[in-house]
Amino acid sequence: MSDAAVVTAAVLVIGNEILSGRTQDANLNYIAKGLAGVGVRLREARVVADLEGEIVAALNALRAKYDYVFTTGGIGPTHDDITSPCVAKAFGVALHHHPEAVAALASAYQPGQLNAARLRMAEVPLGAALIKTAASAAPGFRMENVFVMAGVPSIMRAMFDAVKHTLRSGPPVLARSILTHLPEGTIASGFAALQEKYPEIDLGSYPFFRQGKFGTSLVARGIDRARLDAAAGDIAEMIRALGGDAVEEDAS
Amino acid sequence: MSDAAVVTAAVLVIGNEILSGRTQDANLNYIAKGLAGVGVRLREARVVADLEGEIVAALNALRAKYDYVFTTGGIGPTHDDITSPCVAKAFGVALHHHPEAVAALASAYQPGQLNAARLRMAEVPLGAALIKTAASAAPGFRMENVFVMAGVPSIMRAMFDAVKHTLRSGPPVLARSILTHLPEGTIASGFAALQEKYPEIDLGSYPFFRQGKFGTSLVARGIDRARLDAAAGDIAEMIRALGGDAVEEDAS
Numbered sequence: 001m002s003d004a005a006v007v008t009a010a011v012l013v014i015g016n017e018i019l020s021g022r023t024q025d026a027n028l029n030y031i032a033k034g035l036a037g038v039g040v041r042l043r044e045a046r047v048v049a050d051l052e053g054e055i056v057a058a059l060n061a062l063r064a065k066y067d068y069v070f071t072t073g074g075i076g077p078t079h080d081d082i083t084s085p086c087v088a089k090a091f092g093v094a095l096h097h098h099p100e101a102v103a104a105l106a107s108a109y110q111p112g113q114l115n116a117a118r119l120r121m122a123e124v125p126l127g128a129a130l131i132k133t134a135a136s137a138a139p140g141f142r143m144e145n146v147f148v149m150a151g152v153p154s155i156m157r158a159m160f161d162a163v164k165h166t167l168r169s170g171p172p173v174l175a176r177s178i179l180t181h182l183p184e185g186t187i188a189s190g191f192a193a194l195q196e197k198y199p200e201i202d203l204g205s206y207p208f209f210r211q212g213k214f215g216t217s218l219v220a221r222g223i224d225r226a227r228l229d230a231a232a233g234d235i236a237e238m239i240r241a242l243g244g245d246a247v248e249e250d251a252s
Numbered sequence: 253m254s255d256a257a258v259v260t261a262a263v264l265v266i267g268n269e270i271l272s273g274r275t276q277d278a279n280l281n282y283i284a285k286g287l288a289g290v291g292v293r294l295r296e297a298r299v300v301a302d303l304e305g306e307i308v309a310a311l312n313a314l315r316a317k318y319d320y321v322f323t324t325g326g327i328g329p330t331h332d333d334i335t336s337p338c339v340a341k342a343f344g345v346a347l348h349h350h351p352e353a354v355a356a357l358a359s360a361y362q363p364g365q366l367n368a369a370r371l372r373m374a375e376v377p378l379g380a381a382l383i384k385t386a387a388s389a390a391p392g393f394r395m396e397n398v399f400v401m402a403g404v405p406s407i408m409r410a411m412f413d414a415v416k417h418t419l420r421s422g423p424p425v426l427a428r429s430i431l432t433h434l435p436e437g438t439i440a441s442g443f444a445a446l447q448e449k450y451p452e453i454d455l456g457s458y459p460f461f462r463q464g465k466f467g468t469s470l471v472a473r474g475i476d477r478a479r480l481d482a483a484a485g486d487i488a489e490m491i492r493a494l495g496g497d498a499v500e501e502d503a504s
Contacts, residue, residue, distance in 0.1 A: 017458050017471070020288055021281055021286075021294070028277070032271055032272060036272055041271075042272070043271065044301070047298075078443055078457040079443065079447050080456045153461075154461050184328050188369030189368065195331050205333075208404065209405075
């Protein structure tokens with residue numbers, strides 16, 4: 001694939017609860033699929049704790065390396081929600097109460113309920129643009145190439161869906177997947193030869209164990225439909241020549 | 253918490269399939285819980301693609317920073333399985349066919365079936381010790397402070413379980429969790445005050461949205477049982493003083 005037009009992204013999951021094992025992350029997969037759908041390549045993900053030094057360092061490493069960074073978590077009203085000040089620090093700008101966010105919160109709460117803790121949810125780095133959704137009065141925000149989103153999956157999804165079509169997109173990555181129960185070791189040599197034949201197509205083998213049987217999905221990804229289809233055809237032919245089953249499956 | 257005795261770890265998930273959204277990672281949470289159970293703190297996780305430069309750079313960053321690193325994925329027989337050579341490169345050592353791994357594979361396959369691709373699964377960095385399990389004839393391995401494991405969850409779990417009790421362990425982290433349906437913004441001020449009162453206990457608020465209702469889990473973590481219990485008691489009292497429900501829940 002030509003790299004000139006490729007648009008890249010990283011995800012930064014912020015939260016002790018993922019690292020302690022308390023919570024199974026449910027956001028990375030949603031973002032990964034969503035980015036693939038709009039032609040943006042997710043290249044890396046990191047999970048860091050609720051620690052300023054860790055968040056700032058990871059954010060600066062990722063925003064320098066990729067076109068976009070998506071963060072999840074740490075934008076609520078409690079003392080362990082420190083993503084906004086960390087983003088401000090990473091960009092070297094001050095935090096301010098965004099007037100529009102203050103107004104949104106003010107209209108969401110009863111008189112007297114918009115306390116100092118809740119007002120923290122209106123604090124964003126100077127220069128940030130809000131990500132507003134119907135899912136929450138507390139907004140996410142975009143600061144340059146960094147999108148800051150909630151950790152609660154239902155809110156995160158609304159925020160991600162609100163911004164994904166605003167991204168600069170590259171050519172969409174197309175995929176085909178062939179499932180077989182031949183062992184990977186039987187296929188490996190022929191599959192490697194096909195990777196050499198189709199250097200512009202990424203060929204991956206993803207083994208699984210289901211219902212007491214091992215099998216593998218041979219997945220081809222690329223931006224050229226004709227070459228992709230040719231590669232998928234060759235994969236199925238290679239499997240059948242080895243005496244195996246080859247079934248096209250959903251490649252998403 | 254005193255940091256002197258703390259033992260830290262990172263997870264490195266290797267695999268295009270996680271970043272493309274094809275596969276939802278199921279290994280990080282298992283490792284996170286397992287490490288917590290043996291008194292090792294998981295401090296960071298990364299997901300990188302099947303690219304040598306990315307794997308080597310992430311591995312070297314993580315193994316220098318944490319006591320242990322656990323990798324998942326990329327140790328099968330196909331051309332996209334490049335974890336072993338990347339680990340060798342990161343450590344600056346050669347790969348070799350480990351005799352014991354070759355023997356294990358030889359006894360697992362019919363005569364003539366142990367082809368070059370399968371023999372790749374016996375290649376480990378010089379100096380590595382095998383991680384053998386009943387789940388797969390192809391072993392994982394340990395190279396200094398790095399544990400290299402399969403990506404298929406059933407095999408990864410067997411490998412992790414085989415090594416977790418060999419780790420140097422710190423004091424176990426104890427946890428208590430109080431669930432309430434009071435809004436986070438109502439609790440935030442009192443909760444922050446409790447964090448100041450109990451600096452050696454980590455207090456986190458993890459909001460959720462279930463059955464149409466928002467709620468939050470207030471989790472206290474620490475190594476001192478008496479202080480943890482005191483903090484949990486204060487949290488419940490604080491919630492009730494605000495007119496809320498406070499229910500102890502499973503904190504694991």
